[in-house]
Amino acid sequence: MANFNTHITVAAVGSGLLSTLCLQVGFIGTSDALLLTLVGTIGGILPDVDLQHSYPSRIIFSLIGMIIAFLWIFSTKNELSIIELWIIGLMIYSAIRYPLWMLFHKYTKHRGAFHSLVAALAFALFSTAISFNFFAKTAFVSWLIGMVVCYGFIIHLLLDELYSVDFMNRRIKRSFGTAMKIIDTKQWATSSIIVGVAVGAFWVSPSPTVFINTLLSSETYQIIGDRMLPSGFTL
Ligand SMILES: [Zn+2]
Numbered sequence: 001m002a003n004f005n006t007h008i009t010v011a012a013v014g015s016g017l018l019s020t021l022c023l024q025v026g027f028i029g030t031s032d033a034l035l036l037t038l039v040g041t042i043g044g045i046l047p048d049v050d051l052q053h054s055y056p057s058r059i060i061f062s063l064i065g066m067i068i069a070f071l072w073i074f075s076t077k078n079e080l081s082i083i084e085l086w087i088i089g090l091m092i093y094s095a096i097r098y099p100l101w102m103l104f105h106k107y108t109k110h111r112g113a114f115h116s117l118v119a120a121l122a123f124a125l126f127s128t129a130i131s132f133n134f135f136a137k138t139a140f141v142s143w144l145i146g147m148v149v150c151y152g153f154i155i156h157l158l159l160d161e162l163y164s165v166d167f168m169n170r171r172i173k174r175s176f177g178t179a180m181k182i183i184d185t186k187q188w189a190t191s192s193i194i195v196g197v198a199v200g201a202f203w204v205s206p207s208p209t210v211f212i213n214t215l216l217s218s219e220t221y222q223i224i225g226d227r228m229l230p231s232g233f234t235l
Contacts, residue, residue: 002159004055011044011152025223032141036148043152046123050114052105065096071134111178113190118183122194124150125201132206139206
């Protein structure tokens with residue numbers, strides 16, 4: 001199993017490279033490039049959310065708690081005093097960070113349903129839906145955010161599999177095959193919830209047409225090709 005430092009470093013480098021590319025071809029501005037690097041890095045530790053008492057699990061539940069608390073604070077009009085906003089915000093955060101976190105770990109097991117491609121897709125669609133509906137991102141940027149979460153997530157699964165091959169002894173550890181799977185058939189209840197989240201998130205996501213057209217357009221690859229190497233350089 002790859003450790004936390006490996007996961008976060010590889011995901012940060014991978015997302016940084018991809019964000020630079022998106023920035024240079026004019027897909028996004030500077031602030032969105034930073035955001036993409038951040039969400040890709042989070043994607044890279046996201047599968048280990050099912051490992052209780054690990055950094056990823058604590059970081060992710062803290063992040064979710066903060067995001068939901070702030071979304072609530074921003075959405076309330078000025079009826080409440082600052083002190084009330086602080087207290088309720090803190091209560092929302094704590095409820096997610098502790099009771100919900102404990103409840104979550106009661107029903108999940110490490111390298112179970114969350115180490116799967118279906119979970120990567122669900123988290124990606126969920127991020128797209130949140131970015132579009134709550135953070136006023138354009139349809140294109142929202143889909144890009146979802147795709148980068150998926151990208152970071154898959155880097156994690158690949159690293160886990162890579163680390164279960166013992167190169168020195170050329171043997172394969174027992175954990176091989178537990179990280180990268182399409183869906184966890186041993187945990188049907190959790191897997192069904194994950195599929196449900198994916199379908200629900202897709203339902204409230206913006207149309208992916210512009211995003212898909214841009215990805216499939218030959219012009220996009222022309223621009224990438226032109227910007228990739230220093231001018232005057234040809235392969
Ligand atoms: Zn893992």
